Amino acid sequence: MTSGNPYRPGRNHTSRTYPVIPPIYQTTTFELDDTSYADIQGTGGLRETWYSRFSNPTVDAAASEVARLHGASRSLMTASGMAAIATTLVTLLRSGDTVVASKQVYGDTDDLFQRDLPRLGITVVRVDAFDLAAWERAVAEHHPTVVYGETLSNPQLRVMDVPAVAAIAHDAGARLVVDNTFATPFCTTPLALGADVVVESATKFLSGHSDVVAGAVTTNDANLAVEVQRRLITFGGCLDPHAAFLVWRGMRTFGVRLAEACRAADVIATKLADEPGVEHVRYPGRLDHPDAGPVIDTVMPNSKGAMVCLVVEGGDERVLQVLRRLEVGTEATSLGGVETLASVPFNSSHFNMTPQERLDAGIPPGLLRLSVGLEGADILVDDLRQAIAATATR
Numbered sequence: 001m002t003s004g005n006p007y008r009p010g011r012n013h014t015s016r017t018y019p020v021i022p023p024i025y026q027t028t029t030f031e032l033d034d035t036s037y038a039d040i041q042g043t044g045g046l047r048e049t050w051y052s053r054f055s056n057p058t059v060d061a062a063a064s065e066v067a068r069l070h071g072a073s074r075s076l077m078t079a080s081g082m083a084a085i086a087t088t089l090v091t092l093l094r095s096g097d098t099v100v101a102s103k104q105v106y107g108d109t110d111d112l113f114q115r116d117l118p119r120l121g122i123t124v125v126r127v128d129a130f131d132l133a134a135w136e137r138a139v140a141e142h143h144p145t146v147v148y149g150e151t152l153s154n155p156q157l158r159v160m161d162v163p164a165v166a167a168i169a170h171d172a173g174a175r176l177v178v179d180n181t182f183a184t185p186f187c188t189t190p191l192a193l194g195a196d197v198v199v200e201s202a203t204k205f206l207s208g209h210s211d212v213v214a215g216a217v218t219t220n221d222a223n224l225a226v227e228v229q230r231r232l233i234t235f236g237g238c239l240d241p242h243a244a245f246l247v248w249r250g251m252r253t254f255g256v257r258l259a260e261a262c263r264a265a266d267v268i269a270t271k272l273a274d275e276p277g278v279e280h281v282r283y284p285g286r287l288d289h290p291d292a293g294p295v296i297d298t299v300m301p302n303s304k305g306a307m308v309c310l311v312v313e314g315g316d317e318r319v320l321q322v323l324r325r326l327e328v329g330t331e332a333t334s335l336g337g338v339e340t341l342a343s344v345p346f347n348s349s350h351f352n353m354t355p356q357e358r359l360d361a362g363i364p365p366g367l368l369r370l371s372v373g374l375e376g377a378d379i380l381v382d383d384l385r386q387a388i389a390a391t392a393t394r
């Protein structure tokens with residue numbers, strides 16, 4: 001150790017110690033030797049660790065963990081959830097192709113479908129994700145290359161019939177891409193239900209601490225994984241090693257975090273359903289949920305997720321006051337952290353819609369979206385109760 005080379009510090013680590021936790025390989029480049037050159041020439045550098053936009057051991061550690069959660073053969077980490085979605089779509093689609101996509105998707109995904117993909121010569125056909133006949137009609141009429149939807153929608157918390165939509169897509173020779181960010185691999189693994197690719201924002205439940213922006217693409221199709229990797233290399237949507245470490249670290253507690261958050265969400269949904277001032281509770285674990293029955297039993301058979309929506313009487317004006325009165329929940333967008341986050345779609349995720357458009361999209365006035373954290377179910381129930389009581393008009 002004393003004869004270290006200050007110009008080549010990576011070479012100084014000669015001790016035979018094995019870290020329990022993957023080191024953060026905060027390096028852009030790796031020393032090359034004859035094997036590296038052979039790989040670079042043989043596979044275009046896709047396998048060898050030689051430059052961190054291609055691959056990096058810390059990023060690979062996070063990717064392996066996402067793949068394990070999905071029981072999948074391969075995941076690729078991306079710089080954000082949007083990088084996962086955009087990179088997957090530009091991999092699968094080319095000019096002249098058609099994508100049939102759910103109308104109920106994340107706002108920036110919606111922009112991608114409305115603005116960016118059409119500019120690349122891709123036709124986008126939109127359907128109501130919860131109307132199987134609409135999927136069937138659109139796929140039969142438009143012969144898409146890709147079919148796209150979200151397992152659990154925001155903020156309606158509707159559940160897509162993944163096996164049925166996968167069958168419709170496959171019958172037409174299309175591939176099904178599913179955004180599983182809200183449901184998470186704790187509640188459902190869409191590849192096992194027929195999806196071909198899962199895209200996720202690891203910013204949310206996967207990392208779980210609201211401290212890193214990241215994404216993941218997961219598939220059992222080895223060739224497709226290589227094609228996505230090539231686009232990550234050329235479009236540059238790779239994840240930074242330090243960010244990858246945070247994602248990896250967050251996933252160490254993924255199972256226990258989600259078990260507790262889903263349990264607390266269920267308690268909140270049950271206890272607030274009959275609360276004075278609450279018009280309605282939307283949670284996939286409730287019998288009055290529109291997809292209760294075979295769809296939820298198949299797609300989310302066990303835990304029903306950590307997202308709950310309440311509709312309070314008195315509309316958007318009242319719900320804003322409720323939001324401000326919360327003492328435990330934090331008024332913020334995003335989701336999936338250890339802390340409970342509360343937001344109202346009308347002034348954040350869905351502000352660009354008119355009230356009527358929101359109503360048509362299943363977002364009534366007074367809707368409060370909760371990403372349930374780990375503070376404890378009773379503490380959260382009490383917090384919501386006091387905030388609702390404090391804003392009662394009579």
Ligand SMILES: *Cc1c(COP(=O)(O)O)cnc(C)c1O
Nearest residue numbers: 080081082106181182201203214
């Ligand atoms: C947050 C989110 C995204 C985008 O993820 P980023 O990590 O913010 O890029 C995509 N889809 C859904 C459903 C999300 O909630």
